[in-house]
Every structure is written in structure tokens, then in C-alpha cells.
Amino acid sequence: MLIGGIEAGGTKIVCAVGNSTGEIKAKQSIPTREPDETLAEIKNFYSDYELEALGVGSFGPIDLDKNSDTYGMILNTPKTAWKHYDLLGSLQRHFQIPVYIDTDVNVACLAEYRHGVGRDVSSCLYITVGTGIGAGLVQDGRIFQGRSHPEMGHVRIPQHSDDSFAGICPYHRNCLEGMASGSAIEKRYGKKGNLLGNDVNVWEIEAHYLAHAIVSYTLILSPERVILGGGVMKQDSLFPLVRQKVSELMNDYVYMGDMSEFITAPELDDEQGVKGAIALTIGM
Amino acid sequence: MLIGGIEAGGTKIVCAVGNSTGEIKAKQSIPTREPDETLAEIKNFYSDYELEALGVGSFGPIDLDKNSDTYGMILNTPKTAWKHYDLLGSLQRHFQIPVYIDTDVNVACLAEYRHGVGRDVSSCLYITVGTGIGAGLVQDGRIFQGRSHPEMGHVRIPQHSDDSFAGICPYHRNCLEGMASGSAIEKRYGKKGNLLGNDVNVWEIEAHYLAHAIVSYTLILSPERVILGGGVMKQDSLFPLVRQKVSELMNDYVYMGDMSEFITAPELDDEQGVKGAIALTIGM
Numbered sequence: 001m002l003i004g005g006i007e008a009g010g011t012k013i014v015c016a017v018g019n020s021t022g023e024i025k026a027k028q029s030i031p032t033r034e035p036d037e038t039l040a041e042i043k044n045f046y047s048d049y050e051l052e053a054l055g056v057g058s059f060g061p062i063d064l065d066k067n068s069d070t071y072g073m074i075l076n077t078p079k080t081a082w083k084h085y086d087l088l089g090s091l092q093r094h095f096q097i098p099v100y101i102d103t104d105v106n107v108a109c110l111a112e113y114r115h116g117v118g119r120d121v122s123s124c125l126y127i128t129v130g131t132g133i134g135a136g137l138v139q140d141g142r143i144f145q146g147r148s149h150p151e152m153g154h155v156r157i158p159q160h161s162d163d164s165f166a167g168i169c170p171y172h173r174n175c176l177e178g179m180a181s182g183s184a185i186e187k188r189y190g191k192k193g194n195l196l197g198n199d200v201n202v203w204e205i206e207a208h209y210l211a212h213a214i215v216s217y218t219l220i221l222s223p224e225r226v227i228l229g230g231g232v233m234k235q236d237s238l239f240p241l242v243r244q245k246v247s248e249l250m251n252d253y254v255y256m257g258d259m260s261e262f263i264t265a266p267e268l269d270d271e272q273g274v275k276g277a278i279a280l281t282i283g284m
Numbered sequence: 285m286l287i288g289g290i291e292a293g294g295t296k297i298v299c300a301v302g303n304s305t306g307e308i309k310a311k312q313s314i315p316t317r318e319p320d321e322t323l324a325e326i327k328n329f330y331s332d333y334e335l336e337a338l339g340v341g342s343f344g345p346i347d348l349d350k351n352s353d354t355y356g357m358i359l360n361t362p363k364t365a366w367k368h369y370d371l372l373g374s375l376q377r378h379f380q381i382p383v384y385i386d387t388d389v390n391v392a393c394l395a396e397y398r399h400g401v402g403r404d405v406s407s408c409l410y411i412t413v414g415t416g417i418g419a420g421l422v423q424d425g426r427i428f429q430g431r432s433h434p435e436m437g438h439v440r441i442p443q444h445s446d447d448s449f450a451g452i453c454p455y456h457r458n459c460l461e462g463m464a465s466g467s468a469i470e471k472r473y474g475k476k477g478n479l480l481g482n483d484v485n486v487w488e489i490e491a492h493y494l495a496h497a498i499v500s501y502t503l504i505l506s507p508e509r510v511i512l513g514g515g516v517m518k519q520d521s522l523f524p525l526v527r528q529k530v531s532e533l534m535n536d537y538v539y540m541g542d543m544s545e546f547i548t549a550p551e552l553d554d555e556q557g558v559k560g561a562i563a564l565t566i567g568m
Contacts, residue, residue: 122431123430123431139430145506146407146423146505146506146507146508147406147407147506147507147508147539148506148538148539149506150503150504150505150506151503151506151537151538152503152504154503154537155499155500155503155504156441156442156496156499156500156533157440157442158440158441158442158443159442171535171536171537172533172535172537212440215439215440216439216440216500216504217504219434219435219436219438219439220434220436220439220500220501220504220505221430221434221504221505222429222430222431222432222433222434222435223430223431224430224431249440249456250456251455251456252455253435253438253455253456254432254435255431255432
């Protein structure tokens with residue numbers, strides 16, 4: 001049984017064909033252009049395969065309220081051609097098979113839970129620290145969703161005492177994303193994080209913000225594992241700093257087990273998005 | 285069909301008999317003494333009724349991990365006679381019927397969801413602001429639980445610029461409970477909150493901390509309604525202040541609807557605990 005999995009990002013869209021065990025049989029990356037042009041390329045890729053179902057992990061914001069008239073549509077996005085585009089509907093109309101959609105970060109979390117570093121736990125939180133910050137929770141096999149999908153990247157955290165940066169979130173100024181995203185690092189220091197080397201102060205401040213957020217997430221969601229992905233986490237020195245600060249802040253108040261297993265890097269690399277999209281179609 | 289519901293608090297235990305519609309037919313309050321003595325009184329109250337099931341909302345911490353050897357036991361508590369007491373096991377052995385247990389705040393949340401101010405929504409968060417601060421989430425009829433029950437009262441929040449209070453949480457000093465619980469208010473001002481009248485600064489600072497926490501809870505859990513209960517919330521001026529600050533902090537980033545419906549007082553008063561305990565036994 002073949003299943004399609006699409007990772008729809010702002011700059012590229014990865015189309016894949018795989019199966020329920022997480023095996024990927026074919027994959028192609030196409031640039032994200034205008035919707036109609038892009039959809040034609042997606043259809044073209046899949047024309048060689050007979051799919052049973054299709055899953056999509058998409059950039060957002062997307063409407064994920066199944067009772068809404070705009071379910072599965074891209075909402076407000078700076079990519080104007082995609083604004084209000086009915087991504088789910090277009091795919092359903094063309095393929096005439098079950099199509100499932102969720103946010104890129106929720107799908108990444110599901111991929112790691114099913115096939116990656118979360119495969120041995122019953123709940124995991126996936127946090128992506130890149131241009132922006134987002135997070136998703138999978139618990140007992142299901143993606144957590146309330147009235148809408150979580151917007152965890154925007155939690156408020158206490159300012160670091162050595163940091164006078166005002167924050168760049170257009171909505172909240174100094175929320176987590178406004179203080180600790182890749183864009184915030186670049187704005188604060190005038191260059192990208194990967195060009196800042198091992199400057200202790202930079203990563204000490206970054207770890208302070210991430211640790212405060214992880215402590216909140218842990219107290220509120222009680223996940224068994226916290227996976228930190230995204231470009232900013234390529235800075236290896238961050239992991240030990242974040243673990244140490246989370247331990248200090250939590251002060252043994254809740255059980256987190258071995259910290260190097262509790263807070264960890266993802267495992268699936270390039271195939272995380274498409275594997276998660278395929279996983280969306282199974283047992284949801 | 286008769287169902288028993290027990291609200292087990294640190295100073296009193298309320299035993300009730302009711303049914304699945306939320307109707308309470310009999311109720312008795314007994315003081316919380318040593319476990320054996322208290323259990324004898326509980327058994328005595330229920331000896332007149334033939335129960336189908338029994339639910340308990342208990343003070344904590346309790347072990348709620350069903351795979352644990354100590355499931356249903358009271359864990360560390362300052363009430364030394366109850367430390368490591370097997371509350372669930374004792375009740376199961378005596379009554380020989382299905383017995384369900386959860387934390388007092390989770391049970392309060394379930395009561396409001398089923399029979400109170402949350403009856404028209406699909407998810408609600410209940411926050412109790414009393415001597416301590418705790419919170420529980422019910423979503424689609426089920427109490428949310430991760431690896432363990434949430435400990436949301438201990439999230440970190442940014443310090444109010446006019447507040448130099450260091451906080452009283454023995455684990456985290458200036459977490460939400462350390463800054464905004466009834467005990468924190470009493471320590472900061474030298475008298476209990478209900479004796480502080482309408483002093484604008486007092487409630488402005490209190491609302492600052494509660495609003496920051498509610499914003500985090502909302503971004504992470506996306507509940508449809510937030511119910512604020514507990515002794516501190518008897519101060520009527522707090523509700524409008526908290527609503528205003530949550531609106532300001534969120535800055536239209538996520539949809540919360542009418543703020544007076546989004547953040548609201550509980551409805552069930554004295555019978556919240558026993559109604560929630562009875563609700564625990566139904567459809568869980």
C-alpha cells in the first residue's frame with residue numbers, strides 16, 4: 001500500500017511516496033512557486049503512483065478546525081499568492097483519496113514519535129528553533145490540539161539579566177520567538193547564529209530563554225521527551241547548557257529522568273517532514 | 285444507579301451520593317484526621333447506600349500513573365500520617381466496586397466541564413488560586429494528563445516592574461505560585477488578601493502574574509474557556525483586570541472570543557468537588 005507524504009515549506013515542497021512502516025520509496029523536492037504552478041508539479045510527481053492516502057505537513061498558519069468552513073486552508077501568510085489558498089481542498093479534488101493535513105511542526109513531532117527519537121516514549125514535545133519558534137505535542141499517538149493548534153513559540157519568559165535586547169516579535173515584542181529565534185539572534189548581534197562561533201554569552205542567553213520555555217511546557221504538558229530541532233540547535237554547545245538550566249530551574253520539582261534522554265536532538269533529518277506527513281494518514 | 289463522590293481535602297472530607305446527571309442526593313462533611321479514623325467515617329456514611337462506583341478528588345500529590353506500583357497513593361505531603369497512604373487501594377478493598385481517583389483541581393475542572401460553566405465548550409482549563417495555585421485541563425470530556433499530572437502553578441512569569449517581592453515557592457522562589465498564591469500575597473503585604481480591600485496596586489500586580497500565566501496556558505493548551513476559582517478570586521476586581529491584561533499581552537495573536545466568556549468564574553460552588561468526583565466514574 002503506497003502513501004503520499006508532502007512537506008510543504010515556504011521555499012520548497014518535498015513530495016514523497018512511502019508506506020506505513022516509514023520506508024520512503026521515492027522523493028522529489030520542488031521549489032514553492034505560485035499555488036497553481038506548484039500543484040501541477042505535485043500532481044506530475046504522483047502521476048506514476050497509485051496512492052491510498054496522502055498526508056501533508058504545511059507551513060502556516062493553516063485552519064485546522066474541522067468544523068470550520070475554511071478547514072485546511074492557508075490563512076494569513078506573507079506569501080500573498082498562498083493567502084486563503086484551499087490546499088486541502090485542491091489536493092482532495094485532484095487525488096480523490098483521503099487527504100490529511102497538519103502544521104509542519106506537528107508533523108515533525110509525529111514523525112519523531114513514530115519513527116525517530118520518540119519511538120520509545122508515550123508522549124513527546126518537538127520544538128523547532130529556526131527563523132521562528134514553534135512546537136507540537138504528540139501524546140499516545142495523537143497530535144495534541146485544543147480549540148486551535150498551539151502557538152507555543154510565543155510564551156513570555158523572564159528577561160536575562162545581561163540582555164537588554166527588546167525583542168522582535170511584531171505581536172509580543174519579547175516573547176520566546178521575539179527573543180530566541182534565529183531571526184532574533186541575527187537582529188541582536190548583527191549576524192547569523194552560525195557565524196557567532198562559541199561565544200559563551202550568546203549561547204548562555206539563548207539557553208536561558210529556551211530553558212524557561214521548556215520548564216513551562218514541561219509543567220503544563222508533562223511530556224516524556226523534549227526534542228529540540230531547527231537551525232539554531234545546530235550549535236552543539238546549546239544542548240548541555242539548556243539541560244543544565246532546565247535542571248536548575250525545575251529544582252527536582254518534577255521527575256524528568258536522565259536529562260540527556262529527556263532533552264534531545266531529533267533523529268530523522270531530511271526525511272522527518274515526509275515521514276510525518278505519511279504518518280498523519282495512519283491511525284489518526 | 286447511585287454513585288459515590290468524595291472530595292478529600294487537607295482539612296475536611298466531603299462524602300456525597302449522587303447520580304450520573306450531577307444530582308446530589310446526600311452529603312456529609314467530616315474533618316480530615318488520621319487515615320484509619322477518617323476511613324471509618326467514610327465507610328460509615330456510605331453504609332446506608334448501595335453504590336455502583338466511587339470517585340475521589342484528592343489533595344496531593346497523588347501518584348496517577350496507572351502503570352506505577354504506587355498508583356492511587358498519596359506521595360510526599362506535609363500531612364505526615366497520610367504520607368504514602370494507599371487511598372485508592374483502601375477504598376477498593378472496602379467497597380469492592382470500581383474506584384476512580386484524580387487530583388482535586390482536575391476533578392474541579394471536570395465538574396465545571398460537565399455540569400458548570402464549561403458545559404457548552406469542548407475544552408476548559410480550571411485554575412485555582414488559593415493557598416497554592418493549581419490547574420487542570422479537560423478536553424473532549426477527558427482530563428489531560430501527560431507522564432504525570434500537570435504542575436501548572438509553578439510556571440515562571442516575568443517580574444512586575446513595581447514588585448520587589450522575592451517569592452515564596454520553596455522549589456522555585458518566584459514562580460507563579462511563589463508570587464501570586466494567597467500565601468504569597470499574605471507574605472508580601474503582611475495580611476491576607478481579603479483584608480487588603482481594593483488597593484489598586486495589590487490587584488494590579490496580582491493580575492499581572494495571573495495574566496502572564498494564562499497567556500502561556502492559552503498558547504500551549506488552546507482551551508476554549510479559562511475558569512478561575514479559589515479564595516483569591518473572591519476579590520471581584522481581579523476578573524476585569526486579568527481579562528484586560530490577557531487581551532493586551534495576547535495582542536490579537538490568537539482568537540479568544542468574548543473575554544468575559546473566555547475568562548470566567550466557576551459556577552458550582554460547594555458541590556464542585558463531589559460532582560466532579562462522581563463525574564470521574566462516568567465515561568472515563
